[in-house]
Amino acid sequence: MREFILFSRGVTREFKLNDLPNAGRMDLIARCISTAIFLSFSLRKNVKFHVVLNGPPSPPLTVTFYTNELKNVSPDERNVASHINIAIKNFSMGKKNSEPGVYIDKKSFEELIKGKIKEYGNKNIFYLHKDGEDIKSVEMKIDSVFILGDNKGIPKKEEEFISRNKIKKVSIGGVEYLASQVIAIVNYEMDRRGL
């Protein structure tokens, strides 16, 4: 399984689809998900995308998109965001899985990563960061988890948690890209290796 974990400031309430940037950069979040899960004419297989919403009013919430189960998702930001909105709405009524392949739970960034360390071991988890080791020289397996931050990055406390758990920092080069571009490039590097 290829997995992505995005630390975001996305809001934890329903939001307006006509103004995604003011919902804690839900545009960025939707773009990242779309880039991670889609290929031309199809969804990728075996990809999980987790976004941790740390915005108001009741953070954290973690929303997961799982490509092997997803239905009726289109690559445009508005469509992807609408599925997050539905998940948030239904969670307030106690539902953790109201659409195929979309899950939501009251789980923090650290809890999520602890689970992934148990599942895969910390050697298969990578923190995408400009100061990391060049991805081209990093050994990766088909089971890999990639952690990244939104436009404001990952806060110090969470960064220290990553560091304490000996998760390797990996860089995709000297250029600072948009989060969605980082994801496209990581998928490309993995695809090129046949993973």
Added chain:
Amino acid sequence: MREFILFSRGVTREFKLNDLPNAGRMDLIARCISTAIFLSFSLRKNVKFHVVLNGPPSPPLTVTFYTNELKNVSPDERNVASHINIAIKNFSMGKKNSEPGVYIDKKSFEELIKGKIKEYGNKNIFYLHKDGEDIKSVEMKIDSVFILGDNKGIPKKEEEFISRNKIKKVSIGGVEYLASQVIAIVNYEMDRRGL
């Protein structure tokens, strides 16, 4: 200058920002532009993005985004699309440049490429296609023009024009990506070469 030329079915009338997919996949177009022109916290320098709109009612129209002049553009699809909408609206009143860095003209895909051949020579123009030569073995210069199609690809007539003009087909690997993902990867390959 790094330039992109997208052959699209985008509409040539004003459209609703709440339904970009039904405006000839204006979501795809906006996502391609955003991916091509933005870095984290800034616009790239020296990038021109041309989208040829071949949708109804009065094709073709070519809209160009030039990063050295652009202002007030955000990476979300809705914002990028709003600038295309403004360009279309103002063109109907005879204006070809109503916002800084955004140009529009009644120019076809073939006319646009003829101009680029004159400007750069056909050796610096590349057609991004799955059956092309692997980008990793293709020599490229800082002045490079990349041609790609939307979800429906480039029609036979235009493909024959490309072939007649001896424009090289270049591939980014065995996976068929979304057009916006292709652009992220091409920028990455160029960046990695320091171009």
